[in-house]
Amino acid sequence: MDPARIPLILAPTPLHRLDRISADLGLEVWIKRDDLTGFAMGGNKGRKLEYLLAEAIAQEADTIVTCGSTQSNFIRQLGTACAMVGIHCVAATMELPYAAAHGVPPSDHAGHGGNLILDYIVGVELHRFPNDDWEVLYAHAEELAQRAEAKGHRVYRIPVGGSCGLGGYAFYRAAEEVGNDFDAIITPCSSGSTHAGLAYAFHGTSTRVIGVACDPEPEIMEDLVRIAHEIDDITGHGRRLTEADYEFRLEWAGEAYGVPSPEGEQATHRLACREGIFLDPVYTAKGFAGLLGLAPELSGRVLFWHTGGLPALFAHE
Numbered sequence: 001m002d003p004a005r006i007p008l009i010l011a012p013t014p015l016h017r018l019d020r021i022s023a024d025l026g027l028e029v030w031i032k033r034d035d036l037t038g039f040a041m042g043g044n045k046g047r048k049l050e051y052l053l054a055e056a057i058a059q060e061a062d063t064i065v066t067c068g069s070t071q072s073n074f075i076r077q078l079g080t081a082c083a084m085v086g087i088h089c090v091a092a093t094m095e096l097p098y099a100a101a102h103g104v105p106p107s108d109h110a111g112h113g114g115n116l117i118l119d120y121i122v123g124v125e126l127h128r129f130p131n132d133d134w135e136v137l138y139a140h141a142e143e144l145a146q147r148a149e150a151k152g153h154r155v156y157r158i159p160v161g162g163s164c165g166l167g168g169y170a171f172y173r174a175a176e177e178v179g180n181d182f183d184a185i186i187t188p189c190s191s192g193s194t195h196a197g198l199a200y201a202f203h204g205t206s207t208r209v210i211g212v213a214c215d216p217e218p219e220i221m222e223d224l225v226r227i228a229h230e231i232d233d234i235t236g237h238g239r240r241l242t243e244a245d246y247e248f249r250l251e252w253a254g255e256a257y258g259v260p261s262p263e264g265e266q267a268t269h270r271l272a273c274r275e276g277i278f279l280d281p282v283y284t285a286k287g288f289a290g291l292l293g294l295a296p297e298l299s300g301r302v303l304f305w306h307t308g309g310l311p312a313l314f315a316h317e
């Protein structure tokens with residue numbers, strides 16, 4: 001049986017050809033506009049939330065607890081969906097989760113504006129912690145969840161980026177909007193359920209799904225495999241993906257998660273100036289830089305999945 005879903009986005013999102021970029025690259029390049037979902041300023045998370053919120057409502061939760069970066073697009077969309085259905089949204093955040101551990105200097109350039117303004121408008125209870133690694137952030141979220149439970153609240157926990165089986169299932173279903181006409185689909189990849197859902201959907205077809213990492217973390221591969229198994233538990237198809245079933249490219253991740261890259265900036269200028277479409281600095285700029293870098297080894301029809309994130313553009317200098 002299909003999981004329950006509440007409608008949040010305007011689907012199918014637009015799908016169109018990029019004429020100038022296609023001419024520049026000698027490829028047929030298309031774009032899937034999940035930046036234009038029509039929900040909470042767009043982005044890939046709206047799809048995941050349609051299923052996650054339905055499950056939270058079915059479990060009669062009055063509070064949802066999650067975590068992410070301070071400029072999380074997921075928290076902005078989750079907070080909005082929670083406001084709409086009357087669930088309290090609590091989020092643990094760090095400006096640059098894991099950056100400190102990797103020696104990247106902390107920076108405050110993404111600590112204001114952007115998604116934070118939107119979180120404020122919809123009433124997210126946002127807890128900001130000093131930079132540390134992801135495990136510490138998850139522990140903070142768990143502590144917030146337990147604190148809410150101790151006060152008698154019914155808590156639904158959502159992992160970072162909505163990346164669990166239901167989040168991935170949303171992208172397995174999103175694949176129906178593009179069909180089997182593409183030789184390759186390129187998507188930014190961070191917490192993994194967008195890539196995992198698409199890889200699961202196109203497994204065994206002639207469409208390659210290539211995830212371009214936004215975090216320089218090869219360990220994401222473990223999450224990709226786990227999420228695909230969780231999707232399979234939902235569908236019951238018996239399609240057990242392994243690491244060998246993924247094309248996951250780390251070359252365009254840049255210095256660290258949340259830190260814009262020079263290649264991403266160039267990609268942003270190029271898509272804006274050639275096609276009038278903006279990218280965000282943390283995810284889609286790196287993803288599209290990946291498409292530009294991979295172009296010489298691609299052929300036929302290539303689809304870039306624009307996963308949104310535009311409010312964060314206004315939080316970086």
Ligand SMILES: Cc1ncc(COP(=O)(O)O)c(C=O)c1O
Nearest residue numbers: 073190191192194283307308309
């Ligand atoms: C704008 C944007 N693009 C891409 C991603 C990556 O998607 P996923 O977390 O499913 O890998 C995210 C979230 O992390 C995002 O906010």
